[in-house]
Amino acid sequence: MAQVEFELSNSLSSSESGTSLETADRIEIKFKDLTYTVSTGLGFKQEPKDVLKNLCGRFPSNQLIAIMGPSGAGKSSLLDVLSGYRSNGVTGQILTNGHSRNINAFRRVSCYIQQDDRLQPLLTVRESMDSAADFKLGHRVSKEERSKIIEDVMSLLGLNESQNTRSSQLSGGQKKRLSIALELINNPRVMFLDEPTTGLDSQSCSQCIKLLKMISQEGRTIICTIHQPSATLFQMFDQVYLLSGGQCLYQGATDQLVNYLSSVNLPCPKYHNPADFVIELASGEYGVDNINAMVEQAQNGKSTQWFDKSYIMYPSTDSINNNVKPDKKTKKAKHCTYSNQILQDTSYSNQLGVLLSRGLLKVKRDSTLTHLRIIVNIFVALMLGVLFQNSGEYASSVLINYNLLFSILIHHVMTSMMLNILTFPMEMSILIKEHFNRWYSLKAYYVSVNLLDIPVAGFCCLLFTTIVYPLTGQPMELTRFTMFNCTSLLVVFIAQSVGYMVGAVFNVVNGTFVGPVLVVPMMMFSGFGVSINDIPKYMRWGSELSYLRYGLEGYVAAIYGLDRKTLQCDELYCHYKEPKKFLQTVSQPSDNFWSSSVTLVFILIVMKLIAYFFLSWRIKVMR
């Protein structure tokens, strides 16, 4: 293991992305009077609640630090605030190596691994590692070096044997190790982990903590929350930070905890796990007075009396904070770095390229987004083909054919929209994790998902049209077929964007309700049932906004426009023998295709922009 550890340090240090953790690279985190306030309650009855109350603390490098406390003590909140994941409602000071924390600079050297393992379920361990390395190291590191880093990280975390297993099939412990491995690739100096041992058996727990300890000894600052560790596990931590009700009850070395408890007249009973005892104390089982006494003794985290005496405060470093007077040149360079909002390690084109290749792999393996979508399109096309057989051929069935066109429109809208409403919220949690840990920008992600949708949506549309069009007796002309298919594609892309908008804002349950509800007004104003001319003037604005109207107009223009000849009449009288007559009935000129298509393209662009806006808003709000 020691050999692997040495190799890992070497390969990480030799890469441009990571630097060996020299004393100067190590990061100590300090916080003073940290308060985190949230709003609780509903509607107008919202009240502020202090989740963290004037907390102080000091997390040295080279240490494995446990934030402990009962449920609701504020452990995750403290981690969220220190990692920069949450910043709204936070007051107080956070310092890195003695200087005020620059959040962008800090995020470049830290990572946050949340409690739930947000892994790509369809990718294998090796594929996940490869894509993480591509995102983080890009082309700055040679192929050989990159695979050396991946190999070393995988052997350090014991993932070699499961490298061909899909993430969804890994055990809880393996998932946790993979989450850590993915972030270790670019050698972060500070790692935050929220409950890394939750859901693991005792052996996996101890493996996980041992591993974190080893990583911390390379010079990193590892801070994790932990619920109720066993005595053995507890001893592995270098330092403990005990919380109760948002206040600090103890901060110091793990082996000083028992002495500390004696100093506040709360001696730990013999043969009792100190970790269990302090949690009982922090839960208030021995009275609130004892909690207050401990807060006072620990000075709410200010006191360093119980720190390990061998602890060395490493000098602050210029690589994270600007603490030396730089010359003009470096000053300019520093200014650029700090004012630069780009957090990612690699270029936009690299991020987009990796997102696209990873996305293609997922599309190939995804049974819902791809396989089910293709099957549904074939099935519905066949059903409609049988139900509306030859309806497009005869003058007597023009109105039936009009119903068919509307049914096709609704099929395209509902399948495309609902698919995104159902699958996007699941993607959101992975997106938030990877985006926060600076794998890629939101813009690159959004562009990639939209680009990846084009081939699948295009294929499904073409397949659907190829089946339904001849079966229902539509005019067999290439121009009309192409116009019909293009209208379908535009409607599908618009519906997908609506799906992204709803999926970004609502969870699956609410989205499943809201999505179809949003389609109803579009249907009302589509001109189907009530023609556009019959809609009251003061309501016409609705039809201007309805993308279903333009979709339907596009279909009608493709089938009955372009001066289509007189239709066959198989009955005594056919009202719509002349296609123009039907176009008049549905209030549509015969050459309406282009204006409908241009409007659909315009609506598509607006919808894409709104969906992007909602997505970025949601990501900010969720943090």
Ligand SMILES: Nc1ncnc2c1ncn2[C@@H]1O[C@H](COP(=O)(O)OP(=O)(O)OP(=O)(O)O)[C@@H](O)[C@H]1O
């Ligand atoms: N955004 C929020 N809105 C309302 N209350 C919040 C919010 N965030 C945290 N809280 C409250 O703050 C308290 C601390 O929450 P936190 O998740 O930090 O606790 P914890 O110690 O991590 O608990 P657990 O061990 O159960 O995960 C809880 O009472 C929680 O309800």
